[in-house]
Amino acid sequence: MAKLPRRKCKSCGQWFHPSRGGQIVCSYECAAAYGKVQTEKARQRAQQQEKRKRQEEARADRQQTRARKLALKTRNDWKREAQAAFNRYVRLRDAGQPCISCGALPAPKFGGTMDCGHYHTRGARPWLAFNLHNTAAQCVRCNRDKAGAQKAFEQGLIDRIGPDKVEALNCNNTPRKFDIEYFKRIKSIFTRKVRSLERRRACHQEAA
The missing domain is CATH 1.20.5 (Single alpha-helices involved in coiled-coils or other helix-helix interfaces)
Incomplete structure (x- = not known):
């Protein structure tokens, strides 16, 4: 019987002549x-x-x-989450700007001193709750303690976005009822906007 060709041992790595086919060690x-x-x-x-x-x-x-x-999740749950995402975007968008009503600059305080203020309140005109022209960063004092300081808010908006857009807000009297799918879209859109804005600002800070 012909000798089988030598092969390398699978264990020690030495070359050897197998005594049978299929032998690997x-x-x-x-x-x-x-x-x-x-x-x-x-x-x-x-x-x-x-x-x-x-x-x-x-x-x-x-x-x-x-x-x-x-x-x-209920409709109110989705509404609350959508509003939180929207408000966060507005605060981030207006970060560093003075209060729309009194002109006070945000204080360097943990948790922030600015709210997302609504010119036409969510209670009075809920269909404007997610309107970016209707909102601006507003100090906590004006937003919560001075009932939104509406006249000063209006003048601040006129100076910032122009009288025509403010007049359009004032004339927007057509109620709308939002469903769960709308709130889902709002949450998704403004969550993405917040992330994008945070990334851009982080890049600017690194570049500086």
């Missing part, structure tokens, strides 16, 4: 060592597969939990 010692290595590799693969399985199950659980929470 040169000795019993190397066979035992190679078997241990393969057993360890199989154990690690099994652990990785189990880890991936747990991660997939956890991801599925999170998705189900998120879906359940979304299903339980």
Whole structure:
């Protein structure tokens, strides 16, 4: 019988002449060592597969939990979240500008000293709650303690956006009722706007 061509041992790396086809190790010692290595590799693969399985199950659980929470959200929940995203954008848009009513500059205070003020209040004209012309950064004192300081707010808007746009706000008397899908869009739009504005400002600060 012809001698089989030599090959390299899968365990020790030495060249040897196999005594039978399919032999991949040169000795019993190397066979035992190679078997241990393969057993360890199989154990690690099994652990990785189990880890991936747990991660997939956890991801599925999170998705189900998120879906359940979304299903339980009411119209008021979506409205509140949409308003929060919108207000945050307005405060960020007007960051560093003085109060629209009294002209006070924002104080360097934790949590901020500026609100998103509404010229026509959300209670009086809720259909203008998400109108960017109807809103501006307003100090907490004017917005909360002075009932919005409406006359001063109006003059501040006239100076900032012009009398025609303010008059358009004053003439906007047609009520609108927003549904959940509208609130979802508002939240999504202004969340993206906030992120974009934050990124741009971070880039400007780095460049400076």
